[in-house]
Amino acid sequence: MKVVQNVPPRVAGACYISGSADGAVGRIYSVPNPRATHETSKTPLLLNPILAEQGAYPLLRLDERRQELQKKGTELFDFGTGDPREPTDGKIRHALIDGVPEVSRYPSTPGKQGLREAFCGWMERRHGVTLDPESEVLPATGSKEAIFHAPLAFLHHSHERRGVAYGTPGYPVYERGTLLSGGEALPVELKGENGFLLQPEAIDPERTRILWINYPHNPTGAAATYEYLESVVEFCHKHEILLFSDECYNDIYSGEPPPSILEITTQRTLAFCSLSKRSGMTGYRSAMMAGDEELIAALRKLRPSIGVATQSFVQDAASAAWGDEAHVEKRRCVFGEKRDLFTEFFEEAGLEYLPTDASFYLWVAIPDGDDEAYALRLMEEGIIVAPGRAFGAGGEGYIRIALVPGLEDCKLAIQRWAGLEAWT
Numbered sequence: 001m002k003v004v005q006n007v008p009p010r011v012a013g014a015c016y017i018s019g020s021a022d023g024a025v026g027r028i029y030s031v032p033n034p035r036a037t038h039e040t041s042k043t044p045l046l047l048n049p050i051l052a053e054q055g056a057y058p059l060l061r062l063d064e065r066r067q068e069l070q071k072k073g074t075e076l077f078d079f080g081t082g083d084p085r086e087p088t089d090g091k092i093r094h095a096l097i098d099g100v101p102e103v104s105r106y107p108s109t110p111g112k113q114g115l116r117e118a119f120c121g122w123m124e125r126r127h128g129v130t131l132d133p134e135s136e137v138l139p140a141t142g143s144k145e146a147i148f149h150a151p152l153a154f155l156h157h158s159h160e161r162r163g164v165a166y167g168t169p170g171y172p173v174y175e176r177g178t179l180l181s182g183g184e185a186l187p188v189e190l191k192g193e194n195g196f197l198l199q200p201e202a203i204d205p206e207r208t209r210i211l212w213i214n215y216p217h218n219p220t221g222a223a224a225t226y227e228y229l230e231s232v233v234e235f236c237h238k239h240e241i242l243l244f245s246d247e248c249y250n251d252i253y254s255g256e257p258p259p260s261i262l263e264i265t266t267q268r269t270l271a272f273c274s275l276s277k278r279s280g281m282t283g284y285r286s287a288m289m290a291g292d293e294e295l296i297a298a299l300r301k302l303r304p305s306i307g308v309a310t311q312s313f314v315q316d317a318a319s320a321a322w323g324d325e326a327h328v329e330k331r332r333c334v335f336g337e338k339r340d341l342f343t344e345f346f347e348e349a350g351l352e353y354l355p356t357d358a359s360f361y362l363w364v365a366i367p368d369g370d371d372e373a374y375a376l377r378l379m380e381e382g383i384i385v386a387p388g389r390a391f392g393a394g395g396e397g398y399i400r401i402a403l404v405p406g407l408e409d410c411k412l413a414i415q416r417w418a419g420l421e422a423w424t
């Protein structure tokens, strides 16, 4: 590279580097190019209508108030977002660091064999399910993108039956992935009287191609029994519906370990398993899709076009994580302690909540039913929670508490909440 020393730039559009010729370069600067004009009037940008219709953030009032409180320096306890603060285990962090290669290469869609084997080892130990690491599993860069992209492999706007059913309230990505892949969104309202379990009878089998379930459930924390999962499998097999089970919270529990859908079947079924919550790796972005060989083959064909292959060093960290249970056991204990603190408080305060020992969410019914007003009132005390309406229809009248701040912060927040007599 030619380094120009202290010479004023002359050629329009060219880039110059100031500094010395021995490589100790300084600022990069460029000469404005008179031909690159900056338009002042623009024609309206044509958006994908699905994106355009997504609309503005519905909880603007809460967001604005939070910013004001932050500016004022109010101490905030954030139970709003499901991103826990516990440190990632040292073995996982070191595996990542040791995995950074000297020469960087593109990662491949199927990823490293060692990662797929480590995941299959976990699946065998945890769920008693034997999978072929070559043909029945595929890594993803977090389960969010996997969930979003999966319908692209199976749906097309020309298909007559292209409905995707999913529970509401729920994780919003099932709907977005459906619509942006040309599918028809078929939300199914989850009801308290059914323990927030999606009832297969509420699904129209004539229209449905794919069914998403998610237990332990975000946002309610509801967990499914083996028998419930069997009934869903039976329905899907009978009506030739692809069954996708989002098992993001399967390893966060205090009582009986939640079952995987793969314990019942792999036929026309996929489980989406994530390291984010299990191993405190939200920022690493690592998950695994597992199940039916043909479905995995279709995703393997699709995914190189998207460019979501996981970085090799993240794969090394993920192998360490799937191979270890000790760090997960510690996390389970921490979430269990926080869950107990809050449920004890709810009992004393007479607040109605969904009893659960899985996931790190608590779903609380609001005394007068206005979840947004309640969330705003708690925010004045520095307690941030998510109003149920943020998770779609059926969420109104509840708030979700994500047990993510540390134990001491949970205690402080409860003290403040308990002081709000009129609000319990």
Ligand SMILES: Cc1ncc(COP(=O)(O)O)c(C=O)c1O
Residues within 6 Å of the ligand: 082, 141, 142, 143, 144, 145, 147, 171, 214, 217, 218, 246, 248, 274, 275, 276, 282, 286, 287
């Ligand atoms: C139900 C559910 N599924 C999937 C995800 C995505 O997890 P990740 O992309 O971190 O694996 C989340 C994240 O909060 C979730 O709540």
